[in-house]
Amino acid sequence: VARDLEGRRPDAAELERLARNALVDSPNLFACSLALEAEADAAAPRLGIAVQRTNAPNRFVTRDLATPEEKFWERDWYRETIAKAQAVWAEPYFDRDGAERNVVRFSAPFFRNPDDEKPAGVISVVVELEWLRRLANMNAFADTTQVIVFTRTGRVVLHPRPNFAVAETMATLADKSSAPELAEIWQQVIARRQGALSYRDGLTGRRLHANYKPARAAGWGVLVAYDEAEFLKGQSAFRGIALAFLATTL
Numbered sequence: 001v002a003r004d005l006e007g008r009r010p011d012a013a014e015l016e017r018l019a020r021n022a023l024v025d026s027p028n029l030f031a032c033s034l035a036l037e038a039e040a041d042a043a044a045p046r047l048g049i050a051v052q053r054t055n056a057p058n059r060f061v062t063r064d065l066a067t068p069e070e071k072f073w074e075r076d077w078y079r080e081t082i083a084k085a086q087a088v089w090a091e092p093y094f095d096r097d098g099a100e101r102n103v104v105r106f107s108a109p110f111f112r113n114p115d116d117e118k119p120a121g122v123i124s125v126v127v128e129l130e131w132l133r134r135l136a137n138m139n140a141f142a143d144t145t146q147v148i149v150f151t152r153t154g155r156v157v158l159h160p161r162p163n164f165a166v167a168e169t170m171a172t173l174a175d176k177s178s179a180p181e182l183a184e185i186w187q188q189v190i191a192r193r194q195g196a197l198s199y200r201d202g203l204t205g206r207r208l209h210a211n212y213k214p215a216r217a218a219g220w221g222v223l224v225a226y227d228e229a230e231f232l233k234g235q236s237a238f239r240g241i242a243l244a245f246l247a248t249t250l
Contacts, residue, residue, distance in 0.1 A: 002110035002123050019051035028131040030099040035072045036121035048072040081107040081122045089218035092157050092166050102129040102166050132158045144227040152219045154186050178202030189214045189221030
């Protein structure tokens with residue numbers, strides 16, 4: 001959408017249409033906002049439209065973000081994206097005033113001309129994080145698989161215990177689990193490194209084997225852990241076969 005807006009200045013009706021289409025095309029989005037800076041010409045004032053889902057299927061509600069009450073130009077998501085002139089992933093949060101669930105905001109600038117340094121405006125979407133849980137469950141490769149996703153600041157985005165998401169960080173999780181390795185994994189991901197290690201989870205009493213790596217988008221980290229016994233199952237089976245062959249030979 002940001003690329004399509006380059007070089008154009010749509011009116012409020014078209015902004016609303018673009019936002020609605022984005023929500024229709026992407027079920028994992030809860031809300032979409034489009035906001036344009038004012039131009040030097042007084043005939044081109046600030047424009048801002050937000051469209052979000054309601055509890056009724058296929059129903060949306062629209063808000064004017066350019067009103068004195070909304071003032072989109074004073075919102076953090078808008079000011080940070082305009083200042084950086086690049087895409088920005090916000091920290092995940094529990095949306096009490098809208099989705100009533102854990103979400104994350106992603107904002108991207110668009111420009112009047114490709115060579116402009118200052119953006120002409122910002123498109124921002126609120127993404128529901130429940131799709132991450134569905135994605136993890138669909139791609140589990142072992143019976144004991146558990147997935148933890150966390151941001152660069154260590155904020156937990158996805159955890160096998162849903163109440164830990166957003167409420168905990170990798171540092172607090174390391175304390176609760178008596179597993180300092182979790183804080184080490186966080187530091188490794190910040191340094192853009194990937195690897196594997198084993199640790200004992202104090203919450204479950206199980207020893208886990210974990211693989212971790214930084215994600216391309218947002219600089220988040222992903223940790224996939226499963227019981228070390230399951231990880232070693234293949235080696236144990238091979239050892240048993242080798243011993244059986246040895247016994248037969250003898």
